[in-house]
Every structure is written in structure tokens, then in C-alpha cells.
Amino acid sequence: xxxxxxPALPVTYAExxxxxxxxAGHAHRTPxxxxxTVDERTGARVHFKCENxxxxxxxxxRGAFNALxxxxxxxxxxxxxxxxxxxxxxxxxLAGRELGARVTIVMPQDAPKVKVEATRGYGAEVVLYDKxxxxxxxxxxSIAAERGLAVIPPFDHPHVVAGQGTAAKELIEDAGALDxxxxxxxxxxxxxxxxxxxxxxxxxxxVIGIEPAAGDDATRSFRSKTLQSCHxxxxxxDGARTHSLGAVTFPLVLALVHDMSTVSDPELIAAMRYLxxxxxxxxxxxxxxxAAGLFERGFPVAGKRVGVVVSGGNVxxxxxxxxxxx
Numbered sequence: 001x002x003x004x005x006x007p008a009l010p011v012t013y014a015e016x017x018x019x020x021x022x023x024a025g026h027a028h029r030t031p032x033x034x035x036x037t038v039d040e041r042t043g044a045r046v047h048f049k050c051e052n053x054x055x056x057x058x059x060x061x062r063g064a065f066n067a068l069x070x071x072x073x074x075x076x077x078x079x080x081x082x083x084x085x086x087x088x089x090x091x092x093x094l095a096g097r098e099l100g101a102r103v104t105i106v107m108p109q110d111a112p113k114v115k116v117e118a119t120r121g122y123g124a125e126v127v128l129y130d131k132x133x134x135x136x137x138x139x140x141x142s143i144a145a146e147r148g149l150a151v152i153p154p155f156d157h158p159h160v161v162a163g164q165g166t167a168a169k170e171l172i173e174d175a176g177a178l179d180x181x182x183x184x185x186x187x188x189x190x191x192x193x194x195x196x197x198x199x200x201x202x203x204x205x206x207v208i209g210i211e212p213a214a215g216d217d218a219t220r221s222f223r224s225k226t227l228q229s230c231h232x233x234x235x236x237x238d239g240a241r242t243h244s245l246g247a248v249t250f251p252l253v254l255a256l257v258h259d260m261s262t263v264s265d266p267e268l269i270a271a272m273r274y275l276x277x278x279x280x281x282x283x284x285x286x287x288x289x290x291a292a293g294l295f296e297r298g299f300p301v302a303g304k305r306v307g308v309v310v311s312g313g314n315v316x317x318x319x320x321x322x323x324x325x326x
Contacts (some may be wrong), residue, residue: 004199009255010248011158013200016165016193019066023166026098027062030054030167032174037278042294043302047178049171052283052313056118058239059167059190059311060091060154066163067152068095076101081149083107083136085238086115087286087312088154093122104149106140112238112316131232155189156246165193171307172201179304184289184311185209185218185260186240188249194309195256205307206258210293212237213262217244222253222260236265236323239286239312259299263292269323271295275310285320287312 004013033048051059068080079102082092089105096103103124107116108131120126129139144151153160167190172178181198183191191209198205211218215233221244229244245253253260263271268285271292275283283291290308294301 002200003256004196006255009252011161011192011196011252013196015158015162016169016196019062019159019162020166020169022066022069023062023163026065027166028054029170032171033279033281035279042306044304044306046294046306046308047171047175048279048291049167049307049309050281051167051309051311052281052287056087056090056094056122057312057314058087058091058287059164059309060087061094062166063160063163063189063193064088064091064152065095065098067157067159068092068099068101070159071101071150075150078102079104079147079149080152081106081140081144082152082154083140084154085111085241086119087239087314089119089124089126090115090122090314092152093119093124097123104143104147106136106143108136112314112319114316115314118314155187155242156248158248161189161193161248161252163193164190165197167309168194168197168307169201171309172197175305175307177202177305178205178307180299180301181205181207181307181309182290182294183207183209183309184240184286185211186215186286187242188218188245188253190309190311191257192249192252195252199256207256208293208299209253209257209260210289211260211262212240212268212289213264215240215242216262217242218253219260219262221245221250222257225254237268237286237289239284240289261293261297263289263296267296268292273324281310282313282315283310284312284315
């Protein structure tokens with residue numbers, strides 16, 4: 001049996017394939033881009049899966065739509081709740097608008113303004129909280145119980161993971177078999193889904209997760225084989241400020257991911273700027289994690305076929321400008 005369809009795992013590749021069918025006609029099949037400059041820099045043939053061109057600007061729409069699409073009509077009518085620093089918030093808000101579900105989003109007060117405004121623009125109610133004094137999970141559970149809402153977590157949900165895996169499914173279908181796949185990692189939803197797709201469609205591919213050094217819980221969990229946490233990591237990669245991997249994503253990472261590594265915020269900013277200047281694509285800091293890992297961590301990719309998931313492009317220009325100038 002293929003590892004990606006092992007029934008002992010919390011999600012299988014068959015669920016990724018089913019999610020692909022649900023997303024058809026709703027999610028964009030985002031472009032796969034190449035760069036001669038990047039190939040010369042790395043010595044590899046690099047294919048970038050550009051989820052910055054996905055609806056609402058990030059891969060998160062895939063998992064959110066797949067999860068909401070499997071709710072009953074009655075559950076959608078009652079409404080759904082999600083908690084997120086930004087991209088998952090926008091994704092659930094947009095998916096809810098598409099599927100006729102009322103949406104409430106719990107967001108930290110310091111979430112990027114552009115993401116808060118976009119979430120409201122998709123029609124969601126936004127509830128702000130102080131992340132230093134309030135647990136988003138506890139606040140969300142309280143609101144959901146009071147209102148009878150279905151909770152769509154940002155990563156630790158089988159339907160969310162399956163939806164995210166469609167990004168790598170499309171990448172491999174369009175680019176062909178890969179030797180390496182670099183994937184940003186926060187709570188592990190994206191890398192878990194992508195690892196399922198890679199195991200099924202490109203079995204020799206080594207899947208590498210990249211997270212910010214300030215939030216290295218997934219890397220420590222991968223190394224120790226025990227779940228580690230990191231409270232409110234201080235990193236520019238706001239989409240990867242998760243506390244830990246989850247009950248769904250942790251076993252998938254252990255079973256299917258080949259290595260994990262971290263990059264510093266300065267390395268992340270440099271990679272993001274490089275993609276802006278050389279490939280002319282707008283990438284947010286979290287979205288550049290995979291590229292930063294490829295550029296900075298010395299993986300033996302020369303002569304290999306490499307995939308990089310660019311996870312999003314929702315940039316808060318006002319907040320980012322001083323960092324780019326520096």
C-alpha cells in the first residue's frame with residue numbers, strides 16, 4: 001500500500017484527490033513559474049507553485065472551501081467560526097460567501113491591517129482579541145458554543161489538510177516528478193497535504209518543511225518525535241506564528257516529511273525581496289519560507305528537479321516597507 005493511502009494516517013491521498021474535484025471551478029489552478037536566474041543560483045531546475053495568485057491571495061482557500069463544502073446546509077445556515085492571523089480568516093470568509101455560510105472570524109489585534117480589512121470585505125464578522133492575554137482557541141470555543149457555530153481550524157482538520165494538498169497535486173501534474181519539494185510550515189496543514197500528494201504522485205520526492213527560526217516548534221517536534229510548542233513566536237512570518245503542530249498534522253509530518261529546517265527573519269526578507277525583484281511576483285514573508293530554505297540551507301539540489309510552494313502574497317506594504325529599506 002502506498003504510504004499516502006495508509007488508512008492508519010488521519011488523512012489519505014484519496015481525500016486529496018476528492019478535494020481536487022470539489023475545488024474544480026472554485027479555486028484557481030495557480031501557475032507554475034520558473035526562473036533562469038534561480039536555476040543558475042541553485043544549480044537545479046526549480047518550479048514555483050504560485051499560490052500568491054490563488055483566490056484571496058493564498059493557498060488557504062483550498063482547505064477552507066473543501067471543509068465548508070462538506071458541511072450540511074443546516075450547519076452552513078447556522079454559521080461557521082475560524083481563528084486566524086489573516087490568510088485562513090480571509091479564506092473561510094470567502095468560502096463562506098461562496099457557499100452561503102455566515103462566518104465569524106477571531107483575529108489578533110495586531111493582525112496585518114490588510115488581512116483584517118479583506119476578511120471584513122468578504123462579509124465576515126471579525127472579533128479581535130489580545131493575543132498576550134487571551135487564548136484564541138478558548139475564545140473561539142466559547143463563541144462557537146454560545147452561537148452553535150461549526151469551527152473550521154486553520155490547519156488541524158482532515159478536510160483542511162486534504163484541500164491544501166491539492167496545491168502539490170497540481171504542481172506535480174504540471175511540472176512532472178520532483179526530487180525535492182520545499183514547503184512553508186506553520187501548523188503543518190499545507191506540508192501535510194503536500195506530502196500526501198508527493199508520496200502518491202512523485203514517490204522519490206524528498207519533502208522539506210521550512211519554518212521561521214523564532215517559531216521552530218515543528219522542527220523540534222520532527223527531530224524529537226514528540227510534540228513541541230512555541231508560544232506567540234516573534235517573527236515577520238505572521239502566517240507561521242502557530243503554537244505547535246496538531247493531532248492531525250503531527251503524525252502526517254512524522255510519516256511523510258523527510259526533513260525540516262528553519263530560516264531567520266533577515267534570510268526570509270532577503271528571499272522575499274529576491275522573488276519580488278527577480279521573478280516580479282508579490283510574495284508575503286510566510287510565502288517565501290520555502291524559497292528561503294532552498295536558498296540558504298544548502299540542501300544538495302544541484303542537478304535535481306525542485307518544487308517550491310509559494311504559499312501567499314498578502315503583503316501589508318506599510319508594515320513591510322521599513323524592513324525592506326533596512
